[in-house]
Amino acid sequence: MSTIRERSPAAYLLALPAALWMTAAVVVPSMLILWVSFWGGRRFTWENHLVLDNYARFFRNETYVGLIGETALQAAKIMAITGVLGYCIAYFLAVMVTRNSVRLTLFLILVIPFWTSAVIRSIAWIPFLGVNGVINQALMFLGLTDAPVEIFLYSRTGISMAQVSLYTLLAAGPVVYMLRNVPNQLREAAMCLKAPPIVVFWRIVFPLTLPGVIIGQVLVFLNVMADFATVAAIGGNKQALLGNLVLLFYDSGQLRYAAVVGVMLMLSMLVGVVVALRVVDIRRLGE
Template identity: 35%
Template sequence: MRNNSGTGWLLAAPLSFVLLVFLVAPVAMIVVVSFWGATEWSIYPAFQFDNYAFLFTSDVTYRVFLNTFKYAAITWVCTLLIGFTVAYYLAFHIRTQTWQIALFLLCTIPFLTSNIIRMISWIPFLGRNGLANSALVSWGVIDAPLEWLLFSDFSVILAFVHLYTLFMVVPVFNTMMRIDKSLIEAATDAGATGWQTLRYVIVPLTKPGIMIGTIFVVALVMGDFITVRFMSGSQSSNVGRMIQNDIGLLQYPSASATAVVLLITVLIFIGTLLRLVDIRKEL
């Protein structure tokens, strides 16, 4: 028993060292710096709550966090609808595993390019003189170009959905593929309609995959800043952009405090999801 215990600790030591150096230590440093002070020309070590006091007493903070939650919620709904539909079609309407794999890989082709390239590709399409407005005007659907297609919340959410839908498709599809098909046949034999089978059999059994996809999508959206910057034309903001602005002004303690609050918010959200659904069997 002692030898086995020692071997286990020895095998876990390299990974533990990597996590300690590249995860725990940076986060700890951010927490420490969040209590430091800063002036216009210097940063000095201290233990004070000025950064957090300013953060929680500013109306801008609440508006930015509310905007971040709005982006995360709308993106989550859109990615869930698209991701669940794609995964359902691949899992239950494609009969052969070869075609399932082929079509799934087809869905991943756009994600072989950089996020920046895929995001910026929307700009010439959504612009005032872009392909979308030109087509709508030429078809007589609209009389003048639509201004809200680009540099708006619509374009930000569209880019988010485009960038992160795959993170919802993968876990949902993986969970659906594990569903015993005999359960679907039993529901059909019992007289259940397609909607009833979906609601009472497929959706409950797919909850772990939905939760994993939710964690991926929400965490990525709340930490993203470059998409909001480019797709809103710097007319909107989220927590990531607020941190970026502080870093650009060399206000590292303020940026660290904001990052700590964001991290705690995301961890509370993930902890709540983990209490609702046991996703360990899917990992």
């Protein structure tokens, strides 16, 4: 047990390296982006006046404003799908599989693909989603369709399928940890009292694993909101979210508007995380 008291000088000293790193890697760049979003001049100078014109022009464009809602809706959809799939995978690994060697093997099978770049994993979906891809060939082989279906590639459906495959493990990981910490005696005691399995799960297991669910959903939310590689690879030029808008403005040299969109993304992520933290105390994850 640690002998360092909370808010003691030693505690602050131990936290200092992390605080300095977070300041240099997160706070300073964020403040720089915020400052650039208020630029009033045509070029970079320290004498630029700070104005609200960049934000006014952004919000006057209905397409840009609509992308905020579309990005949030896409994040909510992926969170819902990965939340259910992730919990099922986590429950199977942590509860249904009893042998540690089998559990480790299955976990490695899920983790190994994530050792490659997210861009490579996104591009790898193209042969599956194309008109002549694996999915269409399987549908025609099974007789479910007479001709190739064009809704998979360069569509929001294909983007969602790729993102679900990329982020389901993020939703499952924290839940596995929480499920492993739920004592079997609680489930056994409830079953001895004639509680149905669904009641045992809903009244005992799920509340105890809720911090892990929230952590996983926060990870999925942040990744989907910032994802531009998957949208660019699978959606092509037909689909875009806020992350792609940042890249578009940056490539065209419109740094002020790229910074405005970056600020919108940061605010959206901050609001989402604050809402998640209001739902449950995630500090229980470490108990």
